[in-house]
Amino acid sequence: xxxxxxxxFGLVVLLFGLLxxxxxxxxxxxxxxxxxxxxxxxxxxxxLRIRRGLIFAADGTVLARNRVVxxxxxxxxxxxxxxxxxxxxxxxxxNFADRGRSGLERSHNDxxxxxxxxxxxLIDELRGKEREGDDLVTTLDPGAQQxxxxxxxxxxxxxxxxxxxxxxxxxxxxxxxxxPNRIPDEFGTLNRDPRSPLFNRSTQSGxxxxxxxxxxxxxxxxxxGRFQPNSVLDGSSPKKIGGVPLSNFGNEDYGxxxxxxxxxxxxxxxxxxxxxxxxxxTMYEYMRRFGFNRKPHIDLPRDELRASxxxxxxxxxxxxxxxxIGRVAIGQERLLVTPLQMAMVVSAxxxxxxxxxxxxxxxxxxxxxxxxxxxxxxEESNVMKPSTASALGAMMSKVVExxxxxxxxxxxxxxxxxxxxxxxxxxxxxxxIAFAPVTxxxxxxxxxxxxxxxxxxxxxxPIAKQVMESLLR
Amino acid sequence: MTARNRELLxxxxxxxxxxxxxxxxxxxxxxxxxxxxxxxxxVFLVLCLAMHLFIRRTLPDADPYMFPxxxxxxxxxxxxxxxxxxxxxxxxxxxxxxxxxxxxVTVLWLRDVRVLERYRYVIAAVxxxxxxxxxxxxIGSQVNGAYxxxxxxxxxxxxxxFSKLCIVVFLASYLMERGDVLVLGAxxxxxxxxxxxxxxxPLLVVWGAAMVMLIVIRDLGSSLMFFGAFLALLYxxxxxxxxxxxxxxxxxLGSWFTAATVGHVNERIDIWLDxxxxxxxxxxxxAQSLFAQADGGLFGRGFGESLLELPNGSAIIPAPHxxxxxxxxxxxxGLFGAAAVIVTYLLFAERGFKTAELAGDGFSKLxxxxxTTVFALQAFVIVGxxxxxIPLTGVTLPFVSYGGSSIVANFVLLALLLMISQGAREQRRxxxxxxxx
Numbered sequence: 013x014x015x016x017x018x019x020x021f022g023l024v025v026l027l028f029g030l031l032x033x034x035x036x037x038x039x040x041x042x043x044x045x046x047x048x049x050x051x052x053x054x055x056x057x058x059x060l061r062i063r064r065g066l067i068f069a070a071d072g073t074v075l076a077r078n079r080v081v082x083x084x085x086x087x088x089x090x091x092x093x094x095x096x097x098x099x100x101x102x103x104x105x106x107n108f109a110d111r112g113r114s115g116l117e118r119s120h121n122d123x124x125x126x127x128x129x130x131x132x133x134l135i136d137e138l139r140g141k142e143r144e145g146d147d148l149v150t151t152l153d154p155g156a157q158q159x160x161x162x163x164x165x166x167x168x169x170x171x172x173x174x175x176x177x178x179x180x181x182x183x184x185x186x187x188x189x190x191x192p193n194r195i196p197d198e199f200g201t202l203n204r205d206p207r208s209p210l211f212n213r214s215t216q217s218g219x220x221x222x223x224x225x226x227x228x229x230x231x232x233x234x235x236x237g238r239f240q241p242n243s244v245l246d247g248s249s250p251k252k253i254g255g256v257p258l259s260n261f262g263n264e265d266y267g268x269x270x271x272x273x274x275x276x277x278x279x280x281x282x283x284x285x286x287x288x289x290x291x292x293x294t295m296y297e298y299m300r301r302f303g304f305n306r307k308p309h310i311d312l313p314r315d316e317l318r319a320s321x322x323x324x325x326x327x328x329x330x331x332x333x334x335x336x337i338g339r340v341a342i343g344q345e346r347l348l349v350t351p352l353q354m355a356m357v358v359s360a361x362x363x364x365x366x367x368x369x370x371x372x373x374x375x376x377x378x379x380x381x382x383x384x385x386x387x388x389x390x391e392e393s394n395v396m397k398p399s400t401a402s403a404l405g406a407m408m409s410k411v412v413e414x415x416x417x418x419x420x421x422x423x424x425x426x427x428x429x430x431x432x433x434x435x436x437x438x439x440x441x442x443x444x445i446a447f448a449p450v451t452x453x454x455x456x457x458x459x460x461x462x463x464x465x466x467x468x469x470x471x472x473x474p475i476a477k478q479v480m481e482s483l484l485r
Numbered sequence: 486m487t488a489r490n491r492e493l494l495x496x497x498x499x500x501x502x503x504x505x506x507x508x509x510x511x512x513x514x515x516x517x518x519x520x521x522x523x524x525x526x527x528v529f530l531v532l533c534l535a536m537h538l539f540i541r542r543t544l545p546d547a548d549p550y551m552f553p554x555x556x557x558x559x560x561x562x563x564x565x566x567x568x569x570x571x572x573x574x575x576x577x578x579x580x581x582x583x584x585x586x587x588x589x590v591t592v593l594w595l596r597d598v599r600v601l602e603r604y605r606y607v608i609a610a611v612x613x614x615x616x617x618x619x620x621x622x623x624i625g626s627q628v629n630g631a632y633x634x635x636x637x638x639x640x641x642x643x644x645x646x647f648s649k650l651c652i653v654v655f656l657a658s659y660l661m662e663r664g665d666v667l668v669l670g671a672x673x674x675x676x677x678x679x680x681x682x683x684x685x686x687p688l689l690v691v692w693g694a695a696m697v698m699l700i701v702i703r704d705l706g707s708s709l710m711f712f713g714a715f716l717a718l719l720y721x722x723x724x725x726x727x728x729x730x731x732x733x734x735x736x737x738l739g740s741w742f743t744a745a746t747v748g749h750v751n752e753r754i755d756i757w758l759d760x761x762x763x764x765x766x767x768x769x770x771x772a773q774s775l776f777a778q779a780d781g782g783l784f785g786r787g788f789g790e791s792l793l794e795l796p797n798g799s800a801i802i803p804a805p806h807x808x809x810x811x812x813x814x815x816x817x818x819g820l821f822g823a824a825a826v827i828v829t830y831l832l833f834a835e836r837g838f839k840t841a842e843l844a845g846d847g848f849s850k851l852x853x854x855x856x857t858t859v860f861a862l863q864a865f866v867i868v869g870x871x872x873x874x875i876p877l878t879g880v881t882l883p884f885v886s887y888g889g890s891s892i893v894a895n896f897v898l899l900a901l902l903l904m905i906s907q908g909a910r911e912q913r914r915x916x917x918x919x920x921x922x
Contacts, residue, residue: 013721021834034872038779046775
């Protein structure tokens with residue numbers, strides 16, 4: 013029987029070897045994979061042990077701070093509090109162990125958790141220094157943000173305002189929004205909500221831009237030298253564009269008009285024709301200069317951004333693809349843009365043709381208040397000549413003075429803007445983009461409202477007016 | 486050196502582990518621990534010493550390694566339990582006291598394990614009765630879908646822990662007597678030795694019992710442990726691999742069928758195959774177990790340093806002190822520490838099989854081998870479950886997990902093994918006087 017006992021012991025050795033093998037696999041060989049498994053909240057929990065940096069608005073208002081939520085041995089766990097509740101829900105985002113993080117909380121996580129390079133971390137650890145995060149000072153203006161949200165008045169839509177001279181994002185508001193303080197309890201409900209309140213419409217929603225896109229077409233027309241503001245084109249309606257008849261709003265026939273008039277009255281047939289004559293290559297060249305066809309380089313998480321451009325079944329089309337460029341020129345076709353992208357378009361025009369890279373955080377401060385990093389304005393691209401920009405400014409001023417955008421006029425401050433109304437399944441996507449003051453722009457703004465019955469001029473322009481007023485006075 | 490002095494020396498690493506472990510845990514968790522809790526380790530060491538003295542008196546020739554090895558496992562468990570919850574550590578130290586008391590009673594009362602042979606049917610009935618207890622209305626309790634516990638008033642215990650001893654005693658005694666019959670009249674067919682069909686009877690009966698168990702208590706792990714021990718004993722008694730192979734086939738087919746019909750068993754297997762499908766729900770336990778092991782890495786976080794609780798105070802790993810204690814061990818002392826635990830089990834098994842090899846009579850041989858197998862299989866079933874080798878089920882890690890039933894039953898198991906060892910080595914010494922030089 014002893015030989016059998018040895019064999020049985022052999023089997024036990026084998027079984028236990030299997031256990032050591034599997035333990036090695038999980039604890040060593042597959043450890044990295046498990047650590048980054050999306051279901052694994054351990055890294056997140058580890059970070060809860062770090063006192064995160066605070067997030068401030070430009071005026072010093074605290075947008076995110078900490079409180080002690082638990083203690084395990086000598087380690088403290090911190091949780092986030094967002095004192096301004098819904099005000100900056102999408103931009104500042106949230107950070108909770110069991111829910112993950114979003115917005116600036118995610119894109120600036122390394123700074124907020126004091127995650128410096130490995131060497132510094134090691135030295136700090138050896139010195140027994142508790143890991144502390146750095147504070148973020150943002151470019152956001154709480155007053156104007158509040159105005160924007162109030163002006164949206166519960167309608168789904170977005171307002172993005174940028175300082176065109178520096179790319180500082182002043183306002184980034186979207187409705188529906190959420191209260192980040194309630195994320196731990198309501199995440200499931202919010203996530204399933206058909207109105208998608210967690211979704212940052214300012215950077216993630218692709219909307220048909222309607223006539224606001226004519227500003228982009230006008231840039232290409234003037235800057236390429238092919239057209240002048242006083243170039244005269246045929247504004248009759250309907251007219252064949254891309255082989256298919258295109259009409260003006262209300263099928264109005266304008267006859268021969270200048271480009272300035274065509275922008276003031278948003279004449280589709282003129283801009284459709286301009287787009288066709290410029291051709292795909294030129295149109296796409298200018299779209300790219302404005303930042304279309306790629307995600308904007310703003311300091312938000314990459315997957316909370318969307319590239320603007322012509323889409324076919326979720327695929328971004330290029331100038332090598334079959335695109336009806338005449339209809340792209342008037343903001344139709346399958347063109348989908350984000351409010352941020354349209355704000356960038358007006359921002360470039362307002363800054364003499366230079367598109368400044370939009371950013372939300374301008375300074376990183378350590379716990380003692382010392383600035384450890386400050387963000388200098390950076391030029392994203394040189395979109396057009398300054399002369400083109402000023403010509404466009406003059407044309408867009410007419411829109412607000414006497415055209416479709418009069419509802420955005422501010423007393424004592426010149427506003428250059430463009431309205432847009434895109435039809436989406438029987439309802440309207442209302443748009444207004446603008447910059448002001450025209451002579452020395454300090455604000456570039458894009459406003460959009462989903463599924464409304466009104467037009468860009470009646471629905472979006474008044475919102476832009478209120479926000480600009482709040483920012484400029 | 487005499488056997489007992491070796492045993493005393495073997496307790497040295499145990500005292501080092503307890504002292505070092507308790508100190509480490511205390512230092513890292515000073516803010517929540519009471520300094521008086523450090524005495525739990527001391528109590529444990531005193532108990533070890535007392536037990537050593539008792540063995541020295543009553544079982545002077547017994548295997549000198551088995552007790553230090555079990556004490557090492559118990560010390561490991563105590564440190565980890567202390568790290569999880571100081572009150573549990575106090576209770577665990579209390580259970581050691583009860584376990585040692587039962588060890589003493591077993592040794593003094595039985596004197597010789599062969600007595601058990603006479604009562605094999607009573608013992609078998611007790612074993613099966615214990616298994617059925619958790620399904621009795623009023624006292625049975627269900628945990629995670631399996632029926633493994635019994636609650637009688639303030640007392641709750643896990644009858645499977647005691648039942649495994651009864652069943653092994655019965656099987657050893659039954660197979661000792663009938664093992665040969667099974668081999669008689671065997672024919673060779675296609676190079677394999679086939680026993681006559683009628684002798685499949687006992688095999689089918691035990692298989693049936695295992696299947697009923699799977700259905701009644703709904704625990705795949707316990708069934709695997711029991712049936713595995715049975716197959717091991719069957720092999721030892723008859724030497725026929727064919728029995729083992731057909732037994733395994735039957736078991737796999739039976740569990741497959743049960744899995745298809747009993748929801749709870751089916752779910753356990755589904756989770757095992759793909760824990761990520763519902764990692765926040767049914768797969769939570771195993772997912773957290775794997776995450777904890779990954780967090781441990783090669784050397785672990787250190788005693789007291791792993792993350793066990795969410796900020797709201799609820800546990801990240803469910804049942805960290807019982808079913809999933811192995812995951813906590815890997816988390817805190819890494820692959821090296823976990824491998825050390827497994828090697829300790831392996832060494833214990835080696836000593837157990839050695840005892841079986843030395844045992845003079847067939848019953849003692851089978852009993853020693855059976856007890857060792859069931860002990861090793863229990864460790865395999867739970868560690869295998871935690872490391873996703875097999876589906877995770879609710880079995881304790883012998884000597885390491887928190888739990889009165891587990892500790893007490895395993896002390897009885899240790900008593901039986903040491904008694905067999907005493908008998909065997911005593912006989913040997915009688916034959917050759919030169920021992921212990």
